[in-house]
Amino acid sequence: MNREMILEASAQIIRQKGYHAASMQDIADAVKLQKASLYHHFSSKQDILLALLDQALDLLIERVSVVLSRELPADEKLRQAMREYLGCLEEHAALASVLLLEHRSLNPEYHDRHIPRRDRFERLWRDLIQEGVDSGLFHTADPAMTARALLGVMNWTITWYRSDGRYSSGQISDNFSALFLDGLRER
Amino acid sequence: MNREMILEASAQIIRQKGYHAASMQDIADAVKLQKASLYHHFSSKQDILLALLDQALDLLIERVSVVLSRELPADEKLRQAMREYLGCLEEHAALASVLLLEHRSLNPEYHDRHIPRRDRFERLWRDLIQEGVDSGLFHTADPAMTARALLGVMNWTITWYRSDGRYSSGQISDNFSALFLDGLRER
């Protein structure tokens, strides 16, 4: 047994029940350990949550950054970045759910340490929008708010997306990127 | 003391702490009652949560429906509906947070009763999109998914919107509706 296995099980359980409803006993049962044994690997329940959030954010930042560093026009880069991000949310659904829905359960001190990393991720998207504006491909009144709209659409999918649903994450992201780039209005 | 006052306090506390972290004692303290007295007004903690969700959804359905029943072109109707919805989320921020973030904490039986009402609300938006498509104003591959994108953008605002921030909810909704209607791409 190691930290990674415990984290994986924790993500599943916290995703299902929410952080506060998920007990250390639940996690221990899932990895077939006694509850006390978890405290050999993690100093507290909060420590587990923080590790999950860090892991999730590291993963997403890394994966999206790779796409953003490609030499492409901003619109195509946006399309690919959205595809990568939504694919990542799907592939690591439990981890992603914890990141997006349970970060509010972090203690204040932990939370303060977490926020800058979130901002860094948000800035990736804002910079992409800005890049598009600078190159004359995009127009927007406020790149920061546009980035939040973008993240809102994508993040909200974790509340309804099911991998056995009608559409794959790739189809959904293509749909969303087309909507974002060209709008709903007929022309 | 009556049910409404308890619900109002409950919404504030549950919004802050989350359903499971908010205790009946917390709620009792907030309304200056003994914990036991809460059970004179509500049969259980779940009962409080369900009442909050019902109240929130009733409010939103009513307010948005009024806008949707106006005789307007679909694009203008969308603009006004988004403005109404985001204004409502801001005006009843605590209630809205509970609705959007805590419905997962409902017991299965309660949850099943709640879901159809949520679907009804989502359908309002889907029908509006469809109306725009039928009238030739909108084009979209899948109205249901477009509606979800729309709701995603708006619902996600409760995770970052602060009433003392740079923009009012009206400005944000105008920004979002413009983005949705005409897209990000320069033309």
Add this chain to the structure above:
DNA sequence: TTCTTATTTTACCGACCGGTCGGTAGACAA
């Protein structure tokens, strides 16, 4: 083999959880 370290277990703790109990105070009516 023995010593050391890493890992897990058993047994336990105080605090708090949602919820129930019997009972009380006051308003109103018969």
Add this chain to the structure above:
DNA sequence: TTGTCTACCGACCGGTCGGTAAAATAAGAA
């Protein structure tokens, strides 16, 4: 005066929470 109602209270219930201490076991290194 008596009975009934709403609203509320203090005390308490069994159970679970996150977390701790110390003993037992497993795994390597010498």
